Amino acid sequence: MLTDVYCLPGTMCDQRLWETTQQALGTSLSLRHVAIPMEHSIELILAELASVLPEDPINLLGFSMGGYLACAFALTYPERINRLMVLSNTASGLLDSERQQREVALNWVAKQGYNGIPRKKAIAMLSPSNQAKTALLECILAMDKTLGQAVFIQQLKSSLDRPNLLPKLEKTKFPLGFIVGRDDVLLSNDTIEVMKTSDQITLQVVEACGHMVPLEQPALLADSLRNFYQ
Numbered sequence: 001m002l003t004d005v006y007c008l009p010g011t012m013c014d015q016r017l018w019e020t021t022q023q024a025l026g027t028s029l030s031l032r033h034v035a036i037p038m039e040h041s042i043e044l045i046l047a048e049l050a051s052v053l054p055e056d057p058i059n060l061l062g063f064s065m066g067g068y069l070a071c072a073f074a075l076t077y078p079e080r081i082n083r084l085m086v087l088s089n090t091a092s093g094l095l096d097s098e099r100q101q102r103e104v105a106l107n108w109v110a111k112q113g114y115n116g117i118p119r120k121k122a123i124a125m126l127s128p129s130n131q132a133k134t135a136l137l138e139c140i141l142a143m144d145k146t147l148g149q150a151v152f153i154q155q156l157k158s159s160l161d162r163p164n165l166l167p168k169l170e171k172t173k174f175p176l177g178f179i180v181g182r183d184d185v186l187l188s189n190d191t192i193e194v195m196k197t198s199d200q201i202t203l204q205v206v207e208a209c210g211h212m213v214p215l216e217q218p219a220l221l222a223d224s225l226r227n228f229y230q
Helices: 015-025 042-052 065-076 096-112 121-122 134-158 189-195 218-229
Strands: 004-006 029-033 058-063 081-087 177-181 201-206
Touching: 004 065, 004 218, 015 029, 015 134, 029 134, 029 218, 042 065, 042 134, 058 065, 065 081, 065 096, 081 218, 096 134, 121 134, 189 201, 201 218
Parallel strands: 004 029, 004 058, 058 081, 081 177, 177 201
Antiparallel strands: none
């Protein structure tokens, strides 16, 4: 029987985030994209997700911002989670540098409008070993362009304040896995080291990978998802 996995994307990402991983999975798992609701706080986003996701225990997968939201959802509705996998997120707050960049970006957009993610920023999200792969960069830029200014503002504003969820996740009962790229500049190495000592969390660090795990390492991710959800 085909196993469904409900997938929450990251900031300015749409269903294209999962396509190459789905191709690598074949028919072993079905990645069901769930767009981040257009609400103005994490609490309201979680309430909307609660109305659109099945009530029966589900397999949940979250990437980046979607990974944080998946953790928050699982803590709010633990009885609705079968298994949870988180990509490119540590369920903790934004790095100070990243939060500052986001606040600057929001101020800029309020004055000048949104002209899309800067190419330099998109490149920095990839591992140095993947930065020359044009298809990856073009996918990031295309998703961003499709979603546009309103989604950009909503997603950044709603997720600036992120309480550290790791202590609560340590007490959960459902299987919980994290996958992060070795070259992800958006994550705290100190937090990753703490996660390695956890009895509840399974952590996988992927070589030759930056922030965009589903795009950069789809075959490896597909294998990890099969092992985790099946």
